Amino acid sequence: MSVMQGLRLAAVGIAAGTCVLLVLGILQVFGLIDSINADEIPLWMVPFIVVALLAPTAVGLAIAIRQPRNVIAWILLVGAFAIVALTGPDLIFTDGWALQVGRATWPLLYAWPIAVTYVFPNGRFLSRRWRYIGAAGALSFVGFMAMAMFDPEPFYGEDASVPNPMAGNAVGEWLNDSGVGLVWVVLWVGILGSLVAGALAIRMRLRRSSGVERLQTLWLAWAGALIPLGLLLCGLSSFVLGDSLVDWVLFPFLLLMEAAVAAAVGLAVSRHGLYTIERLVNRTAVYAALTVLLIALYAGSALSLGVVIGGGSAWVTALATLAVAVAFRPLRSRIQDLVDRRYARARYEGVRRVRGFEDEVRDGRRAPEEIGPVLREALGDPGADVHFWLPSAGEFCDVSGAVVTAQADDRARTEVERDGVSVAALLHDPALLERQDLLRGVLDASRLTLEMARLRVELRLQLAEVEASRTRIVEAGYEERRRLERDLHDGAQQRLVSLGVQIRRLQRTLPKDAAILGPTLDKIVDEVGAAIADLRQIAAGVRPARLDDGLAAALRDLARSSPIPVDVSVPAERVPTSVEAAAYFVACEALTNAVKYASASKVAVRAVRENGTLFVSIADDGLGGAVVRRGRGLAGLEDRVAAHGGTLTVVSPRGGGTRVEVAIPCES
């Protein structure tokens, strides 16, 4: 049997022991077994006692079975067992002893919750110094209980008839007489001090820890804080409503708090992520403060009205109630705001940050896509990244539109949805998962902006895709022209030349008496030659072969074939061939227009390359007044230039000549 199994068995044993003793105790309370102690306990208290003892036992057992080495489990198990064994059924002790032990061991009720606060949640003390504090606390409890055991004072109340078995014992008398009894005070201070130290330990852990540990501690802090809070409320209500409630309320309340601490520990260890503890703390703080203030208000107004109107008047009660009712709503929101600021500061600031950004977006000062850094700031997670959902691609992309593949790091991932449709995903520190309040709050606040950013990123991507496809189509067009030109030269033209050569050979081998055919054959060959020239012309129109030599060479050829003087000033350096082709066809069209419609007498073609852009201008001295009309020569070229990401502008004042300018990006 392994150590683990041994520990588990021991835990089951202790829990079973607790249960057996508890059952026996209950039987005594119901009078089924004779007991003197049981008489003190009213029947209605039984459920509270059962819960207060079974809760730590059950939680301790549950933890011990899963994590047998968890110290917390043993504190709970042993704590509950000790209480039930010492204060419970008087099996071991006879009447007097039972009363004496019960009188001495009440601090046990507080011992285990305090012990938990020292080592929760990891089972270790905060530091070496805290071990001494823990030891001092334990000493105080043990010392107190030991001295109480020796107390020779007689019992009082209903038990006064039972003799104290310690009466007249030498140690007790000596303690009482010698003044060593002052040690009581020290031990009392020790017990109270250990309680304060426990609160301090929780507070320090809350400050030092983060993530899961912090949340677990928060659970404990919440349950632990209920005890003093409950005491305060009971005290206040008894002050207002009278003493009768104390017995009925205070003790059951304390027992329930015991169960609450155990439950909180259990939740903290097993299900800390299940409930939003931060929200629970927040609400508890708000409503506790509200209740305290309302009671105070009721008491204050009842008291002062009682002085004015006279106590016991129905008016006093009515008016005090009215005051409370009126104050409720404004007080609640005011306290909520205060608590939010104090206890949910991160969420409060985070949401405020996002709202501020939203305002900036609305005012047009920022773009929604800039939300990434804002979320990092709002969540306090510098490593967070936002990815946007692309429904068309079925993938996520980053803000630049690059598709993100499977995540490589161990960041957590939280998706943001809108009407059940994914909008974005946030990759963030897993610790944020434990702070759902902050995470959800901030993401909910930024949902609309995220959706806007997503749409903009998607739109930009689609636009880029359309632009790229337009460029591809135009480039494919150039390639097609090139192929066509090639086919004309190497296909049809070649065949015609070969045909001509054959006719010539035929002509030269004709017998002398067939010489009469000579002129006819000459004519045929002339026709073939003309056809070849025509084809060459057509091919040049489809795509001038001179473009192979660059834009400058092609434009000079163009200038030479022009009926009016064309001044060409083009650098010899090369740019991508598709850009050259686009520029060439624009110049060609502009030149044709200048000759055909503008009655120009001369044209100047200028090209210059600057900052990765090719600028070409074609200026004539003709009539001007040209407009770019849809579907006509220059408009088609405008589309072609735009496909390369360029622009085409026409300046053509009536009577002032026409100037066509093209700017086409040409990365080198």
Add this chain to the structure above:
Amino acid sequence: MRIVIAEDAVLLREGLAGLLEDAGHDVVARVGDAESLLAVVAEHEPDLAIVDVRMPPTYEDEGMLAAVEMRRLHPRTAVLVLSQHVESRHAVELVGSGNGFGYLLKDRVLEVDDFLEAVERVSGGGSALDPEVVKQLLAPPGEGDALASLTPREREVLGLMAEGRTNGGIARQLWLTEKTVETHVSSILGKLGLAQDGDTHRRVMAVVTYLRRAAPA
């Protein structure tokens, strides 16, 4: 004269070979790509290689590159490049850089006598530049250009000089006497500031080089 032909269109290649053989030349090899051309030229060391510019595998300018390579490896073999269209990138340079080089459009073959004359001229160390290319070199004269000072007749004569023709050839073409042509030639050379040279080949080179420098391309 021993000739090799590199032309990928078989019909044209055979027609061309027939024409040359009819004229009494010896076509020693017919190939369809640049690689085989260099091989047969190395093997036969012919007087002349007639080369198509576009040949397999890419149909770009294999023929022209092979021509440049032949000039380097086999300077005694003259080269006549045939093209479907004017692509003067290398042509003008090659004509201006040495003897025994010609560049003609393919349809010049149909003027059989002119073509055979060009073949003779090139293989004899002369040159031949297609009139289409010459036209590009000559036009258009800018202001203050020495070419602008030529008379129309002189421009005509200059063009024929650039094509590689001899004085006799020019005279025949223009229906002039050789004497008149000589007068025009010395006037042209004077106006352009070129040396008076009796040697036709050197004169052509000087003229082409001049025009190439003057031309903006």
